[in-house]
Amino acid sequence: MREAGPGALSATELRVQHALQTLYRQHHGWLQGWLQRRLDNNACDAADLAQDTFVRLLAKSEPVSMRQPRAFLTTIAKGLLVDLWRRRELERAWVEALASLPEPVAPSPEERLGLFQTLAAIDYALARLPRRARQVFMWARLEGISCPAIGARLGVSLATVERDLAAALRLCYAARYES
The missing domain is CATH 1.10.10.10 (Winged helix-like DNA-binding domain superfamily/Winged helix DNA-binding domain)
Incomplete structure (x- = not known):
């Protein structure tokens, strides 16, 4: 039996990695379309949020068991949508506040x-x-x-x-x- 070198993945890590790759291949396109419909057909933001959804999955410290992968992905994506909308509202309020400042103070x-x-x-x-x-x-x-x-x-x-x-x-x- 060959010893694994430094940086080699364990069997569990390989299974998790394979599961995430499969999840990505099977559901990324669907998720991006779902997001695009909620973002008034903004394909760029939808692509970014779909990618961020999978990045969140990768960042989880423990393996995720998903019986309903689309529902699970939707839950993560909804949180990212709320963050995006909140940031946009904050940006709008910020721009309005700056516009009300006199030029030398801005x-x-x-x-x-x-x-x-x-x-x-x-x-x-x-x-x-x-x-x-x-x-x-x-x-x-x-x-x-x-x-x-x-x-x-x-x-x-x-x-x-x-x-x-x-x-x-x-x-x-x-x-x-x-x-």
């Missing part, structure tokens, strides 16, 4: 890109928070409501509000300063 194109990328990363981070923590962050940071007032609104303790706010701030900090 950031340069490079600054705009950097600011938007930071904003998108923070938006993505906040989207991963539980609903209450997201609401606490929005009320505290965007509306200036005090933590005791937020606690009263939500019917939770001050410590809970502060914990939720701290979690949101940690995510924002990580999105802004960590690579």
Whole structure:
């Protein structure tokens, strides 16, 4: 029996790889068409999201058992669609906000890109928070409501509000300063 060298795949890894290749061959075209219909026939975005769907599968740390592969792929793709639509809405709001600034105050194109990328990363981070923590962050940071007032609104303790706010701030900090 021959020993496998460094970097050789185990039998399990080979089976997983083969299963993913088969899944890709059998369903990639269908998935891309499904996405294209939901994206008003935008073939480029559909191709990108179909590819991203399979990249997500590859990134999973454990093998995925799929009895209904199209339903499984659709679930992943729907999440990617929501991310795309959310990003586009954020871009639209960003462009509107920039358009309202007077010319000398408006950031340069490079600054705009950097600011938007930071904003998108923070938006993505906040989207991963539980609903209450997201609401606490929005009320505290965007509306200036005090933590005791937020606690009263939500019917939770001050410590809970502060914990939720701290979690949101940690995510924002990580999105802004960590690579």
